[in-house]
Amino acid sequence: MTAAQADLHVDRPTPADGAALWRIARDSKVLDLNSSYSYxxxxxxxxxTSAVAREAGGEPVGFVTGYVRPDSPHTLLVWQVAVDETHRGRGLAAALLDGLAARTVAEHGVTTVETTITPGNTASERLFTAFAERHGARLEREVLFEAEQFPDGPHDPEVLYRIGPLTP
Structure with missing residues (x-):
């Protein structure tokens, strides 16, 4: 963590954090908002396989959610990354992603990180491109889901970013 993040603590989320994660996702105005129950x-x-950044009082101000893919047990799929508006611009998303990757490499043997990004989501494109560069890993992109595959109205395609190999 940088000096600008020194007042924050990163750890694993608990169910008590679910409401705050839902609020941060909602307020991002760019993430697909899932039900509060799902958070x-x-x-x-x-x-x-997730991480949350907390202020000194314990309130979540950012998170990364992910899971190890059942059919690819060395792959961490990053589902969502979000930082509360008051903490943006400090490199917190990158620190959360780096910390989660390091933890899942050590604990689960993860060698690859995947995520999907809609075209034009510049912040996410930069975050994951910079992540690959910091880790000296290849970055491959391909369309995972075409726009017409989404049954609930207009949706941009989802581009799969595959980053690896990661090493301990």
Whole structure:
């Protein structure tokens, strides 16, 4: 963590964090907002592959949610990354992603990080491109889901970013 992040603590989320993660995702205005229930479950069932940044008082101000893919046990799929507006611009998303990657490499043998990004989401494109560069890993991109595959109205395609190999 940088000096600008020194007042923050990163750890695993708990179900008590679910409401705050839902609020941060909602307020981002760029993430697909899942139900509040899904954030509660995520904080319970996928805490080992997710991370939350907390202020000194314990309130979450940023998070990364992810899971190890069942059919690819060395791949961490990063589902969402979000930082509260008051903490943006400090490199917190990168620090959360780096910390989660280091933890899952050590604890789960992860060698690859995947995520999907809609075209034009410049912040996410930069975050994951810089992550690959920092880790000296290849970055491959391909369309995972075409726009017409989404049944619930207009949706941009989702581009899969595959980054690896990661090393301990």
């Amino acid at each position: 509660l479950l995520w904080c319970r069932d996928f805490a080992a």
